[in-house]
Amino acid sequence: MTIDTTTWIEKDYKQLHPTYHPKSHVNPLVIERGEGVWLYTTDGQKILDGMAGLWNVNVGYGREELAKAAYDQMKELAFTSGFSGMTNLPSIELADKLAGFAYEGLNTTMFTSGGSESNDSAFKTARYYWKRKRKPGKYKVIARKGSYHGVTLAATFATGLEKYHTMFGPAVEGFIHIPAPHPYRFDGQLRTGETVGQAAARALEEAIIREGTDTVAAFIAEPVMGVGGVIVPPDDYFPLVRAICDKYEVLFIADEVITGFGRTGEWFALKHWNVKPDILSFAKAITSGYAQLGGIQISDEIRETMESADDTEAYMHGFTYSGHAMACAVGLKNIEIMEHEDYPNRARELGNRLFEGLKSLREFPFVGDVRGLGLIYGVEIVSNKETKAADPAMASRIFKAAQDRGLRSRPLGNVLAFSPPLSINEEEVDEIVKRLGAAMDGVM
Numbered sequence: 295m296t297i298d299t300t301t302w303i304e305k306d307y308k309q310l311h312p313t314y315h316p317k318s319h320v321n322p323l324v325i326e327r328g329e330g331v332w333l334y335t336t337d338g339q340k341i342l343d344g345m346a347g348l349w350n351v352n353v354g355y356g357r358e359e360l361a362k363a364a365y366d367q368m369k370e371l372a373f374t375s376g377f378s379g380m381t382n383l384p385s386i387e388l389a390d391k392l393a394g395f396a397y398e399g400l401n402t403t404m405f406t407s408g409g410s411e412s413n414d415s416a417f418k419t420a421r422y423y424w425k426r427k428r429k430p431g432k433y434k435v436i437a438r439k440g441s442y443h444g445v446t447l448a449a450t451f452a453t454g455l456e457k458y459h460t461m462f463g464p465a466v467e468g469f470i471h472i473p474a475p476h477p478y479r480f481d482g483q484l485r486t487g488e489t490v491g492q493a494a495a496r497a498l499e500e501a502i503i504r505e506g507t508d509t510v511a512a513f514i515a516e517p518v519m520g521v522g523g524v525i526v527p528p529d530d531y532f533p534l535v536r537a538i539c540d541k542y543e544v545l546f547i548a549d550e551v552i553t554g555f556g557r558t559g560e561w562f563a564l565k566h567w568n569v570k571p572d573i574l575s576f577a578k579a580i581t582s583g584y585a586q587l588g589g590i591q592i593s594d595e596i597r598e599t600m601e602s603a604d605d606t607e608a609y610m611h612g613f614t615y616s617g618h619a620m621a622c623a624v625g626l627k628n629i630e631i632m633e634h635e636d637y638p639n640r641a642r643e644l645g646n647r648l649f650e651g652l653k654s655l656r657e658f659p660f661v662g663d664v665r666g667l668g669l670i671y672g673v674e675i676v677s678n679k680e681t682k683a684a685d686p687a688m689a690s691r692i693f694k695a696a697q698d699r700g701l702r703s704r705p706l707g708n709v710l711a712f713s714p715p716l717s718i719n720e721e722e723v724d725e726i727v728k729r730l731g732a733a734m735d736g737v738m
C-alpha cells in the first residue's frame with residue numbers, strides 16, 4: 295500500500311518537531327531517500343541539500359560502507375554498558391583514533407550522543423577540574439551573543455540567542471554573554487585604532503575581571519558561529535582569546551559541533567589560527583549523521599587531575615550511550631572515508647568555488663554580505679546596503695523561492711546558510727549558485 299504525502303503529513307502531527315510552533319511545520323518536505331547531495335521526497339521532488347542535513351552529512355547520503363559498518367557491528371554487538379568496568383572494541387578504537395587527531399595534547403575522549411550533551415559535559419568537566427584544583431568558586435561560563443550550544447538546560451542558557459531562553463526561564467545561573475567578533479555588524483564597543491578582533495577579545499578580558507577571576511571556569515566559543523548567522527572571526531581574535539584564557543586561568547572550550555571533521559577546510563577549525571582549546575566538543579559529522587554520536591576531548595592536564603582524585607571525587611558523569619558500539623563503528627568508518635577522500639582539502643577547494651559563486655550574487659540590491667570558510671557560508675539579506683538594515687522577511691522569501699527550485703538552504707533570521715556535503719562536486723556547487731540566483735531573480 296502506498297501512502298500519499300498528505301497522509302504522511304497528517305500522521306507527522308503526532309510528533310513534536312524541534313523548535314516547534316504551530317505555524318512552523320505546516321507543510322514539511324517528507325524525505326524518503328537520499329543519494330550524494332540529493333534528497334528525494336514522497337511527492338517526487340528532487341532537492342539539492344545545501345545544508346548537508348543540519349551541517350552534518352559530510353560524506354553525503356546513501357553510503358553503503360556506513361550501512362555495512364553499522365550492520366556488521368550490530369550483528370556482533372550493538373551495545374554494551376560503558377559503566378563500572380566494561381568497555382567495547384569500537385569505542386576503544388575510535389578513542390584511540392581520535393587521540394591527538396584534532397589537537398595535540400587532547401588525547402582523552404568521553405563519548406556522548408550529540409552536541410548538546412557534549413557541551414553539558416564540557417561545562418561539568420570544567421567545574422570538576424576547578425574543584426579538583428581546589429578552586430571550587432570557579433563555575434561561571436562566558437559565551438558569546440548569537441552563539442548556539444544546544445538545548446539541554448545548561449546548553450540552552452549558554453546559547454546567546456534569546457529566543458531559545460524566552461519560554462524556559464528562570465535562567466541557569468552563571469552564563470554570561472559578551473559580543474561576538476562579527477566583522478559585518480559588531481555590536482560591542484570599538485575603540486579608536488582597535489580591530490573588531492581586539493575589541494571582542496577585550497570584551498572577554500573585561501567580563502572575566504568584572505565577574506571575578508576566581509569565579510570564571512571557562513569560555514566557550516564556536517570557531518565559526520553557525521546558527522548565529524555563519525560568522526567567521528577576524529584572524530587576530532582567537533590567538534588573543536587563548537592568551538586571555540591562559541592569563542586568567544580560564545578553560546577554553548571549543549564548540550566544534552559544526553566546524554569539526556573538515557567543514558572549514560581544516561580537520562578542526564581553530565587550526566586556522568594555530569590555537570588549541572582545553573576542551574573540545576564535537577558531534578554531528580563524526581558519523582556524518584549515520585548514527586547519533588558526539589563527545590568531548592580533554593587536555594592531558596585535565597585528564598591528569600582525574601587520576602589523583604580520591605574516592606569521594608569520582609567524575610560522576612556519563613550516559614547510557616557513551617561509547618555506543620555501533621555508533622563508534624560507524625564513526626570509525628566515516629573518518630576513514632573522509633581521510634581517504636581528502637575532505638579538508640575538498641572543503642577548501644570547492645569552498646573557494648562556492649564563495650566565488652555566492653559573491654557574484656552581491657549584485658542583487660538585498661545581498662549585504664557573503665562570508666564563510668571552507669564549505670560553510672552565510673548570505674546576509676538586508677533592505678539597505680548602506681544602513682545594513684536586516685531583512686528577515688526577504689530572506690524567508692528567497693529561502694522559499696530556492697526551495698521551489700529544488701535547493702535547500704537554512705534561513706537564520708536574515709542570513710541564508712549553506713553547508714553542503716563535503717562530497718559535493720563542482721557541477722553541484724555551481725548548481726547551488728545557479729538555483730539561488732534564480733530564486734533571487736524570482737523575488738525581485
Ligand SMILES: Cc1ncc(COP(=O)(O)O)c(C=O)c1O
Pocket residue numbers: 348407408409410411413442443444445516520521549550551552577578
Ligand atoms: C555549534 C553547535 N553546538 C551544539 C549543537 C547541539 O547539537 P545537538 O543538536 O546534536 O544536540 C549544535 C547543533 O546545531 C551546534 O550547531
